[in-house]
Amino acid sequence: MKRQKRTTIYDIAQRLNIAASSVSRALSNSNKVNAATKALVLKTAAEMNYQQNAMAANLRKGNNPTIGVVVPRINQGFFSNVIAGLEEITYKKGYNLIICQSNELHAREVDCVNALINQHVSCIVISIAAETGSYDHLQQVLDRQIRLIQFDRVVEELDTFKVINDxxxxxxxxxxxxxxxxxxxxxxxxxxxxxxxxxxxxxxxxxxxxxxxxxxxxxxxxxxxxxxxxxxxxxxxxxxxxxxxxxxxxxxxxxxxxxxxxxxxxxxxxxxxxxxxxxxxxxxxxxxxxxxxxxxxxYSMSMGKTIANLYFQEMEVFDLNIEPKIVSIKPKxxxxxxxxxx
Amino acid sequence: MKRQKRTTIYDIAQRLNIAASSVSRALSNSNKVNAATKALVLKTAAEMNYQQNAMAANLRKGNNPTIGVVVPRINQGFFSNVIAGLEEITYKKGYNLIICQSNELHAREVDCVNALINQHVSCIVISIAAETGSYDHLQQVLDRQIRLIQFDRVVEELDTFKVINDxxxxxxxxxxxxxxxxxxxxxxxxxxxxxxxxxxxxxxxxxxxxxxxxxxxxxxxxxxxxxxxxxxxxxxxxxxxxxxxxxxxxxxxxxxxxxxxxxxxxxxxxxxxxxxxxxxxxxxxxxxxxxxxxxxxxYSMSMGKTIANLYFQEMEVFDLNIEPKIVSIKPKxxxxxxxxxx
DNA sequence: AATAATTGGGCAATCGATTGCGTAATAAAA
DNA sequence: TTTTATTACGCAATCGATTGCCCAATTATT
Incomplete structure (x- = not known):
């Protein structure tokens, strides 16, 4: 038994005898389509069980609303709280979260960062591994114009956004x-x-x-x-x-x-x-x-939220030449x- | 200042005066290219700082080596351990992990699952929210031929792979x-x-x-x-x-x-x-x-590993009509x- | 009534990689 | 030497959505 094809905007277009572009516009609620057609498309899409292919959309749009996170260990109170805080905000913005753990190993951290670059994530949030190493991989991120936020364990000499505790x-x-x-x-x-x-x-x-x-x-x-x-x-x-x-x-x-x-x-x-x-x-x-x-x-959970807010407020929309900020949270x-x- | 374009296989092809397809083949280590060209391409790619665009590759290949995880709360010992265990295995297989939390809310769980479907993940791993609700969203996953593994808190009547504790x-x-x-x-x-x-x-x-x-x-x-x-x-x-x-x-x-x-x-x-x-x-x-x-x-960490292994051993390669298995781990x-x- | 402005929608290129098919050049076989 | 097999590579379609550009039909303006 072979995999059944998922319905695409072309399937919808064909069924309704309109162009795929109109379907796309209807689904993205563009004002270039008539309200009636829009409704019809929406109805048909639901009927046909349509779900957008995010890979295609993101490829075309040239951006991937995803934030990559690299931490030493996922299952460590502090980090899992930060991640939970991050997720809380990114979820509301419709962003996805890709999580990796470096296990405190430099080589693995490099791997993770590269994987995230491949994925064309919008931002990488990282707390570096204890194992000393070079910071080339982080420089790579910057060179590729991907936003980078360091938190907690940061490389000071790297000029990036940082969220740290005092x-x-x-x-x-x-x-x-x-x-x-x-x-x-x-x-x-x-x-x-x-x-x-x-x-x-x-x-x-x-x-x-x-x-x-x-x-x-x-x-x-x-x-x-x-x-x-x-x-x-x-x-x-x-x-x-x-x-x-x-x-x-x-x-x-x-x-x-x-x-x-x-x-x-x-x-x-x-x-x-x-x-x-x-x-x-x-x-x-x-x-x-x-x-x-x-x-x-x-304040680990709120640290995660701070990181996410920093991204959405300062880094998502503006151009890349903003002055990196350091947010210092006073622990209690x-x-x-x-x-x-x- | 506008975003600088990232180098693609076309850029490499142009520089070397060969076809993009050859570059692609060289990079994927296909045996349809000469060893010399392969080496040349690899060298040039490194020089030009090439990093594959996973979105494009996955779109074309029609699959996304990513596993989506939905848990009630990321920062809860049990779940974060399961995730850590999962990551341990998926990392080695070159898979990514997208993590969502339902916050024990049914509506949010549905949202998360839909987002994962959009992403065309290969598999969804879920422990359902405490809030009662319908299971349509999980049925949707199955209908779309996406692998589904339930763990810990499972919906019994849904015929899927399950990893549970006894x-x-x-x-x-x-x-x-x-x-x-x-x-x-x-x-x-x-x-x-x-x-x-x-x-x-x-x-x-x-x-x-x-x-x-x-x-x-x-x-x-x-x-x-x-x-x-x-x-x-x-x-x-x-x-x-x-x-x-x-x-x-x-x-x-x-x-x-x-x-x-x-x-x-x-x-x-x-x-x-x-x-x-x-x-x-x-x-x-x-x-x-x-x-x-x-x-x-x-055995939360090993539960995560078990889940991942289940996917790679039984679900990744074989066809979809395999009999769902229930793995029961005896707690201690x-x-x-x-x-x-x- | 003639012209201008607006609206709705189609065409086709594009994002970046993969891959089936075709073919020239080379090597092996007859 | 001719024929066949092999190797290496190019062409172009494709994955599924988005979007700039163009045009017909409708509405507004003079």
Whole structure:
């Protein structure tokens, strides 16, 4: 049994004995067709179960109302929320969303971007993979005059639209909060420093300490502690110090904060009394650990909406020579039990 | 400044003074072109920064290597995991993924499906919205000879491929486990009964009780308790009974189980000693509540992979008249502290 | 009544790639 | 050397919709 042909505007035209162009105009509600014919076409189209072939239409029109999204991992709270926010807006505009995940691999990210270029998407929204690499693929996007919006993990030197969190500020506030609670030796679990966001968080940490006259101690900064396991390891390491910290800011993620909490609890160290803990991201679980974990909310869903709105308001219609904008969203410190010493 | 034209096979053909068809053949590695020309074309294409226009190619070839996905919510652990699993496989096959969310709304689901039909996707993967509605839109998909795979929340009467969890079995095992722990009055928080999965879970509950000679008590079954808040409300209601239950199976989700846990804790009822709690889905947080919550893992990521493999192995190449298959994945009971009375 | 303006609709090119068919040039077979 | 087979490539139609341009019929204007 062979595939049955789908009805096209030509089928409708033939049935009604008019030209295909008229059918097209009727369907797109052009004012170059008589109201009566328009109605007739619409009725017939429905009868014949017509559905437009978007590939043909987009090819002819030379644009594809689709936004491509590349994220490290689709199933990670933050990213899936951003995508949900994006979808919320793009859906209303009749845009489609093509989703890819880089799995934190540079090569795969390049592949994804190329696939999206092939698809002639109108815009590519990306948060880059942790694996370092060149940015040629992103330059390619720009060279091809495709809109590009970077978010969260961005390549600073690339002159594109960016939607980011003010990581430094958030980090600064978190550390300031810890200080205000009376913590004196505050450690930092840091993420890969080739990624902006982690550098910024470290900067915020340092600035806050300096501002309050605290020394910056290398021994209190643990590199690359961005999973639960590494968070626990880092904590073990910190607690072995001659002068262990009395607070740990897990600037990488709530997962590493969870690792800290578990490691501390296992050692019989009470939180928040003997050790304050602050995470990053406001993952749902931070609310229900015991004690609940102080963290930073990134407004992930609204970040997705912001990205989409940026595209529709500034990039869809205007010409390409607009000045790229950087939208910085101030994350919110959510104070919970894990840092409430007072 | 106007948009610069992208290079096409014609541009390459012109530059090399050969026919576009030869360029096309060279690029698709056809054996109808000389190796030398092939190399030359490839080199020139790279030089000219050529990227295929997928819309044109797909239009001509009459197929679009894209799978459309419609889920109630993208940012929900289970669904985002399924999508991640799907992507893992489709990426390797060079397929794209278009993602839509129905937001549990029937009208929106219909919209999404239509958009996917317009896009001429090769396959639609869907988990239907909670809002009841007709299934015309899915029938449309079948009528148009587009492959359709339902998963998790499926419409039983529609004869399509289905990938589901054996909800009844999982539910049966959970309740049996509760019984084996010595719980005597086991309550059920149930989901909307017009959705299969929730009916099946209820069936499993009833079967388990009957098998072990327990009475089926209407008062112990709370309808529509599928959020954290409703779970807490249902719990409050149950605990007011003259003979309150000593275990609650939140068959709807871990979120409602969390509601149960919070409501019970608030009332000073100890878990698992005075009240056993079992959830459903194995959301990450169930591991870190105190006590940790017994739940059921649905292998969500591998479910996504299963769906993709089903498509590539059985539906991509063969003709349309294959017998739709139902793949049932047996979920796994994860026993944690919240039910370990013994 | 004659001319101008408007309306409705058809023709055919176009978007960019793919592919069936035809054929010249070359290689192999007789 | 002639005939047949093979190889490499070009021509042109095609996928399905959109759109600029042109023209006939109708309506408005003088």
């Amino acid at each position: 990581n430094e500020r958030a980090s600064y506030e978190a550390v300031t909060h810890l200080i205000s609670q009376g913590y004196k030796r505050i450690a930092l679990l840091e993420g890969p420093q080739h990624l902006d966001i982690f550098r910024q968080r470290k900067d915020g940490y340092i600035t806050a300490l300096q501002k309050h006259g605290f020394p910056i101690l290398q021994e209190l900064m643990i590199e690359n502690a961005w999973t639960k396991e590494l968070g626990a390891e880092g904590t073990a390491q910190l607690l072995e110090l001659p002068e262990p910290p009395d607070a740990i800011f897990a600037s990488t993620s709530d997962f590493s904060a969870l690792g800290v909490l578990e490691a501390a609890t296992a050692k019989g160290i009470t939180v928040p009394e003997s050790l304050g803990i602050c995470g990053y991201s406001n993952e749902p679980f931070t609310e229900i650990t015991s004690p609940s974990i102080t963290t930073i909310d990134q 410190l959510i104070i919970r039990k894990s840092t409430q010493k007072i | 909800n009844e079995r999982a539910s049966y095992e959970a309740v049996t486990h509760l019984i084996s722990q010595g719980y005597k009055r086991i309550a059920l928080l149930e989901g909307p009964q017009h959705l299969d999965i929730f009916r099946q879970r209820k069936d499993g509950y009833i079967t388990a009780l009957q098998k072990h000679g327990f009475p089926i008590l209407q008062e112990l079954m709370i309808e529509n308790a599928w959020t954290k808040e409703l779970g807490a409300e249902g719990t409050a209601q149950l605990l007011e009974l003259p003979e309150p239950p000593d275990a609650i199976f939140a068959s709807t989700s871990d979120f409602s189980a969390l509601g149960v846990l919070e409501a019970a804790t608030a009332k000073g009822i100890t878990v698992p000693e005075s009240l056993g709690i079992c959830g459903y889905s194995n959301e990450p947080f169930t591991e870190i509540t105190s006590p940790s919550i017994t739940t059921i893992d649905q 009971l994860i026993i944690r502290k919240s039910t370990q009375k013994i």
